[in-house]
Amino acid sequence: MPLNPEHIPKASQALVTNSWIALVKGEKILKPAHEMYGGRGFKESLLSVQGDVSKLWIISAGMGLICAETRIPFYNLTVVEKSLSSIQQRVNNQEFDISDWWRNLNCRLRQGYGLAELVRGNPGILIVISMSNTYASLVLDDILKLNAEEMTCLRLVGSVNRSMLPKTLHPYVMPYNSQFDGPESPLPGTRSDYSQRTTRHFLENVLRLNSKGTALEHSEQVYDIICKLPISAPYNRIRVDDDEIKRVIYKRWKDSGGSCINMLRLLRDNEKISCEQSRFSRLFQSVKISILYDKRKR
Numbered sequence: 001m002p003l004n005p006e007h008i009p010k011a012s013q014a015l016v017t018n019s020w021i022a023l024v025k026g027e028k029i030l031k032p033a034h035e036m037y038g039g040r041g042f043k044e045s046l047l048s049v050q051g052d053v054s055k056l057w058i059i060s061a062g063m064g065l066i067c068a069e070t071r072i073p074f075y076n077l078t079v080v081e082k083s084l085s086s087i088q089q090r091v092n093n094q095e096f097d098i099s100d101w102w103r104n105l106n107c108r109l110r111q112g113y114g115l116a117e118l119v120r121g122n123p124g125i126l127i128v129i130s131m132s133n134t135y136a137s138l139v140l141d142d143i144l145k146l147n148a149e150e151m152t153c154l155r156l157v158g159s160v161n162r163s164m165l166p167k168t169l170h171p172y173v174m175p176y177n178s179q180f181d182g183p184e185s186p187l188p189g190t191r192s193d194y195s196q197r198t199t200r201h202f203l204e205n206v207l208r209l210n211s212k213g214t215a216l217e218h219s220e221q222v223y224d225i226i227c228k229l230p231i232s233a234p235y236n237r238i239r240v241d242d243d244e245i246k247r248v249i250y251k252r253w254k255d256s257g258g259s260c261i262n263m264l265r266l267l268r269d270n271e272k273i274s275c276e277q278s279r280f281s282r283l284f285q286s287v288k289i290s291i292l293y294d295k296r297k298r
């Protein structure tokens with residue numbers, strides 16, 4: 001069984017943090033982080049570093065900043081507020097301080113080693129950070145420990161909204177946008193793996209060709225690529241209930257090859273049905289269990 005926030009009683013954030021740290025430190029079965037993570041997003045991250053896990057660091061909501069080689073326990077925790085495995089749901093009667101959560105993870109599990117220390121410990125090395133808005137909130141205070149010169153080593157890539165960042169970081173946000181996921185996307189996928197896909201694209205198509213470029217030069221290269229891509233037509237998808245979505249999953253099971261990602265694309269692009277990612281994952285797993293059960297009965 002993975003370590004899960006559900007194992008923790010609801011309490012103040014300080015007590016919830018203490019409980020989680022105790023769970024992590026008490027776990028004896030550990031494996032390298034790159035063996036623990038799955039899904040399209042992480043596979044894209046591995047492709048970004050061409051399988052060299054020593055170059056891949058993970059912004060982990062449950063473990064802090066870890067190298068992909070770091071041995072960690074099997075866990076299921078997120079800081080996304082509405083997720084069933086969100087640590088925020090264990091905090092009572094106060095607003096969850098996401099920056100404090102990140103600081104405590106790194107101070108108490110990683111000997112104080114966070115993103116700022118990673119940058120300072122690798123002078124002159126470009127650090128490409130793949131991030132969404134939620135994970136930007138998680139690590140923002142950590143990044144802002146860097147001075148202006150240290151920040152020039154950063155490239156921020158993904159679905160992060162530039163407006164939520166201070167102006168000092170704006171030059172380092174690469175200008176990927178929805179055109180990247182248009183009809184001629186160079187690396188198609190789902191919204192859940194958008195940040196990892198754009199990061200891989202940046203490394204392979206921009207940084208590889210101009211490893212010594214400035215942030216401005218890299219931004220201009222990204223812009224030149226993106227502006228040539230056609231804009232997506234607006235989606236006209238319908239909303240249906242859970243039973244109808246499960247019916248479609250059953251019907252298109254063979255077409256998807258049993259892949260959650262492929263099925264979601266079929267649902268949205270072919271069936272023109274709207275479904276939020278976490279809701280779809282829940283329904284997909286329900287159908288998958290039923291299909292596996294039916295196979296065993298035969």
